Amino acid sequence: MSVTAVRYFVGDQTVPALPDLDRGLAYGDGLFETVRAHQGRMHWWPAHWQRLQRGAAMLRITLPDERIVLAEATRLLDGGNVVLKLVVTRGSGGRGYSPVQACVPNWTLSTHPLPPSPAAGLSLRWCDTRLALQPALAGIKHCNRLEQVLARGEWDDPAIDEGLVCSSEGDVVSATAANVFILRQGAWSTPQVDRCGVAGVCRAWALKALPAREARLAVTDVEAADAVFLCNGVRGILPVARLGARTWQPHLQVVALQHRLAAEHPAFATEVS
Template structure:
C-alpha cells in the first residue's frame, strides 16, 4: 500500500480491498473528487450530501462520515491537493443480485493538483460519444464512467482542453469532467440533468450564485452564447475561449464569479488576481 492511498472495509483499515468487490466487478459504487486546502476539504458537507443522495439511489451503505473525514485529514497531512473517495457496496461474489448484508468498501487517495488552466481560457471541441438516457442514475456520481472514457479518448491534441458531451437525443449535457454554463442576454443557463450527467458540487454553488436556470440546452445555444464557462469542484470556474471555430473574449461576469468563488473557497483564493 502506498502512502497516498488507504483502504477500508466497513470501519476497519485493510491492506487491500477484499476479493469480489462489486465496485470493480460492476461499477457498483460512488465516488467524490474533492479540492483540499490546508489539510481539509472546505466543501466537505456538499460532497457528503451528494454521496448520500447517490447511496440512497443505489441502496448501498456508507461508512461513518466522521471516520472518513478524519482519515482524509490524516492522509492530507495539512497540505493542499485533491482527495478522492470511492465507496463501493462491498463484496458480493458473482452475479448482479446485490447482497443485503454487505459492509461498504472504501478507498481514500491523495493526488497532486491538476495544472492551472490557461490564462486565455479553455479550448473545447464537440465529442462524438453520446450520453445514454438513464433517469434512474442521472445526477449521481456512480463508478461507471465508460462514456466519459470513450469521449476523452477521441482527441490527443494538447491545444484542446476539454470536450462537450450531448445526450443521445442531441441536447448538451456537460463536458467530460465538468459542468457547463452559458450566458444569453444577461441570463445564465446550465443543462437540466434529469436524464443523464453528473450534478457537480461546484455547479450547485454556481447555480445559486448566478440564479441560473436549468433547462434543455441545444448546441446552437452554446455556440451563440455571449459567454461560456465550465466548472468542477477541483478546478473551479474555467472560462471558455474557443469551441471549434467559435471564440469568446474574457467576460466580466465570469471573472466576477471567479472572485466570488475565491471568497467562498480558500483553495481558489490564490488563482484569482
C-alpha cells in the same frame, strides 16, 4: 493524476488492499467523490457528502460512518493542498449482479496532486460520444464512467482542453469532467441533469451565485452564447475561449464569479488575478 497516498477500508476497519470480489471492481457498483483540500481542510466537504448520500440512497448502498471517513481523510491530508478521492463500493459479493450478498461497504481514500492552474481560456471541441438517458443514475457520481472514458479518448491534441458531450437525444449535457454554463440575452443557464450527467458541487454553487436556471440546451444555444464557462469542484470556474471555430473574449461576469469563488473558497484564491 498520480497517487501520493492511499488507504483501504472494509466497514470501520483498515485493510491492506481491496477485498476479493469487490463489486466496484467487478461491476462499477459504487460511488466516488473528488474533493479539493486547502491546507488540509475540505471547504466543500458537506456538499460532497450530501451528494454521496443521495447516490447511496439511489443505489441502496450502505455508507461508512461519516465521522470515521472524515477523521481518516484529515489524517491522510496532513495539512496539504491536494485532491482527495473517496470511493465507496457496495462491498464484496459472489459472481452475479444480485446485490443481496453485499452489505458492508468497501471504501478507499487516496490523495493526488492538484491539477495545473487553468489557462486564461479553455479550448473545447464537440464529442461524438453520446450519453445514454438513465434517470435512475442521473446526477450522482457512480463508478461507471465508460461513456466519459470514450468521450475523452476521442482526442489527444494538447491544444484541446475539454470536450462537450450531448445526450442520445442531442441536448447538451456537460463537458467530460465538468459542468457547463452559458450566458444568452443577459441570463445564465446550465443543462438539466435529470436524465443523465452529474450534478456537480461547483455547479450547485454557481447556480445560486449567478443566479442561473436549469434548462434543456441545444448545440446552437452554446455556440450562440455571449459567454461560456466550465466548472467543477477541483478546478473551480474555467472560462471558455474557443469551441471549434467559435471564440469568446474574457467576460466581466465570469471574472467576477471567479473572484467571488476565490473569496468564499480559499483553495481558489491563488488562481485569480
